Amino acid sequence: MWRALLLVLAFWAAPARADLAYVLNSGDATISVVDTQTRAEIRRIPVLREVHHLVVTPDGRSLVVGDSGGNELIFLDPESGAVQRRERISNPYHLEYSPDGRYLVVASLRRDQVDIYEAASLNLLQRFRQPDKPSHVAFSPDSRWAFVTLQGSGQVAAVDLEARQTAWVQDVGPEPAGIIWHRGRLIVGLMGREDFVALDPSTREVRIAFRVGRGAHTIFPGPDGRTLYATSRVESRIAEVDAETLEVRRIFEIAGGPDCIAFDSEGRLYATLRWTGRLMVLDPATGEHAQIRVGRSPHGVFVMPRRPGLDAAFAFQFPGARSGTRPMEAPPPPGLAALDGYVPAVPVTPVRVEAGSPTSRLRAPWR
Amino acid sequence: MWDWIADRYDLFTGWAFEIVLQPLMYRLGLMDWADEAFLWMDFLVFGLIQVVVVVVVCLPLEAWRPVERWESRRKVLTDVAYTLLARLGILPMIGFVLFFAAQSRIEAMIADSGWVPPTLETFLPFLREEPFLALLFYIVVLDFAAYWHHRFQHRIGWWWALHSIHHAQTQMTFWTDDRNHILDDILAAAWFGAIAVLIGVPPGQFPIILLVLRLAESLSHANVRLDFGRVGERLIVSPRFHRLHHGVLSVGAEGKNYGVLLPVWDWIFGTADFHRDHYPRTGDPSAPRAYVEGGWLRQQAAGFREIWRAVRGKRAS
Secondary structure (H helix, E strand, O other), X not given: OHHHHHHHXXXXXXXXXXXXXXXXXXXXXXXXXXXXXXXXXXXXXXXXXXXEEEEEOOOOOOEEEEEOOOXXXXXXXXXXXXXXXXXXXXXXXXXXXXXXXXXXXXXXXXXXXXXXXXXXXXXXEEEEEOOOOEEEEEEXXXXXXXXXXXXXXXXXXXXXXXXXXXXXXXXOOOOEEEXXXXXXXXXXXEOOOOEEEEEEOOOOEEEEXXXXXXXXXXXXXXXXXXXXXXXXXXXOEEEEEEOOOOOEEEEEEEOOOXXXXXXXOXXXXXXXXXXXXXXXXXXXXOOOEEEEEOOOOEEEEEEEOOOOOOOHHHHHXXXXXXXXXXXXOOOOOOXXXXXXXXXXXXXXXXXXXXXXXXXXXXXXXXX | OHHHHHHHHHHHHHHHHHHHHHXXXXXXXXXXXXXXXXXXXXXXXXXXXXXXHHHHHHHHHHHHOOXXXXXXXXXXXXXHHHHHHHHOOHHHHHHHHHHHHHHHHHHHHHHHOOOOOOOHHHHOHHHHHOHHHHHHHHHHHHHHHHHHHHHHHHHOHHHHHHHHHHHOOOOOOHHHHHOOOHHHHHHHHHHHHHHHHHHOOOOOOOXXXXXXXXXXXXXXOOOOOXXXXXXXXXXXXXXXXXXHHHEOOOOHHHOOOOOOOOOHHHHHOOOOOOOOOOOOOEOOOOOOHHHHHOOHHXXXXXXHHHHHHHHOOOOOO
C-alpha cells in the first residue's frame, strides 16, 4: 500500500523533462535535436552526408538513422542523442525493422536495391535488385512480408522474408512513395496523383482509398489508433483521415512541403517541412501550431518522450503510435471506393496553417 | 546574421520550388524526381549567387589594373555563355538526366561486389565531429587530384585536343574558368567520380567556403595585373601564377603552373614557375580557328572533330 503510494508520489514528483524531437536535415548532413517544450534547437549532430529516415530498434534503446550518401547507419541514444555506434552499410535510404524484430529491411532509392539484414548482427541476408527506385517499406503484422514502393516503375513489390524472394510486383499508379499496412491492406501514396490507394495483398486488387490533393506522399497512423495523417507534396497539406472509414475529416494547408510526421504522447504532430527548413508542431485537438527552424531539407523525424512512465517504446506501444510504418492491427474498414470516378464523400474545407516565423508560438488560427 | 541569410535563402528556394517547379513536375509526371529537382534548383540559385559575387569582385579588379585592353570583347561573350550554361545548372542537368541511370547501375554493381564506398572520415575518424575540417581535408585531396587531372589534360594528345579549347582564349578573363568542351567536362566528372568511390564526396554544408573557392578559381583567370606577394603566391593560385599557365609559350605538354587552387603541387612536382614576373599574352597558337574565334556551339563541334583527328593520329599534339 505504502509502496504503491510512494510510487505514485514519485511519479508526480519526478521532474517532467521535455520531449526531444530528432530531425534529419538531409540537405546539410546534420541531425537537429529540438527541445519540444522551449521549441529551441538545443544541438546539432553532424553526420557524414545525407540522412533521410530513422527507426527505433526493437528494444527501444537506439534510434537508427540511415545516412544514404555516407553509406552508414548511426545508432543514437534516444534519451540523450549520444552516438552509440556506427555501421557501414550500402545506401540506407528508408529502413524498418520487421514487427518480430528479426529483420532490418533497407530500401536503396538510388541503387535500385532492397536489402534484408539480420537485425541483431546486421549481416546482409539477401539483396534484391528492383526495377526502379525502391522508396518506402512496410510489413505484414506476422513479419512474413515486406512491401516496398517502387517510385520509378509505379509498383509495389512484395518480398517474402521467409523464402527471401520477391513474390510479386503489382502496378499501383504513378510514383508511389509512402506505404503502411492498415487493417489487412496496404495504403500507398501516389505522388503522381491526388490520392492514396489501398492494395489488398491477398487479391492484389487496387482501389482508391481517399483523396488528399496533388502529389499524395506519405501516411502515418496517429497515436490514438483512430486517425491517419497523410501528406500531399504539391498541394502542401496534411489530411486527417478516419482510420475506420478512410474518410478525410480535415485538411491542414501547410506551406513548405510537409513530409514525415511523428507524434508525441499527447497526440501532437511534428511534421518536417521539406522545402523551407522547418519543423512544424500541430495540435490537432486545439489547432494550435508553431514552427521551429531546423536545417536544410528536413526529412525524417522522431519524438522521444521523456516524461515519467514513457520511453522510446512508446513509439510502438499504443494502438497507432508505431515506429515508422509498423502495422496497425485492427479489422479492415468497410468497402473502399472504386478506382474510377471517385469523389470524396464529404467536401472538406481546407484549414490554412500559416507559415509563421521560426519563433512563432503555438496558436489556433481557425478557432 | 548568417542564420538570417540562410533562412531567407531557404524560404526563397522553398517558395520557388513550391510555386514554380513542383507543380510543373507534377504536370509532367516527374514527381519521382522531386528531390533531385529541389537539389537542382538549389544548384541554380546558388550558381546565380556565385556568378553575381564573382562579377562584383572581378569586374572592378579587371577595370582597375587590366593586363590587356581590347577594342572588341566579342570573344569574352563566348566565355560568358560557357559560365551561364555551367553555373545555372543547364549542362549539369543534361548530364544528370543522361547519366543518372548509368550512375545508379554502377553504384549498385559496386554495392553488389560487397564494397561499401568509404569516406575520408572513415580513414580519419577525428574528422567526423569536425565537418568543417573534413571539408578542408577534402579540398586538399581533391585539389591534388585536380592537379594530376590537369597534367593529363596537357600530356595526353587526344585529351589536349579537347582541353585546348580552354587555352585557345586570347582574351582571358574571369569568365574563362568554365570554358571547357562537354566531353572534357564528362571526363572530369568520371575522374572525380572515381575518386568519390575511394574517399566519398565532400560535405556540402558550407556554401560560403564553396563560394570562396569558386571566386578564387575565377579570379585566377581574371585579366588583372595582380599577384599575392612572395608568400601568398606559394599559398594560393593568383591571377599572375595562372596566367603563366595560359601563356602562349606554356601550352600542351610544355605547361607550367597546373595547380587549380594550391600551388604547392607544382612546387612538389617541379612544374612551378614563381619567377616570371611578367604577364604573357594568352592563347594556344596551334589551336584551330574555331577554338579561337567560334561561339559555344562552333567550338563544341570543332572539339569533336579535333578529338577524332587526334585519335586517328592526324593532329599534332
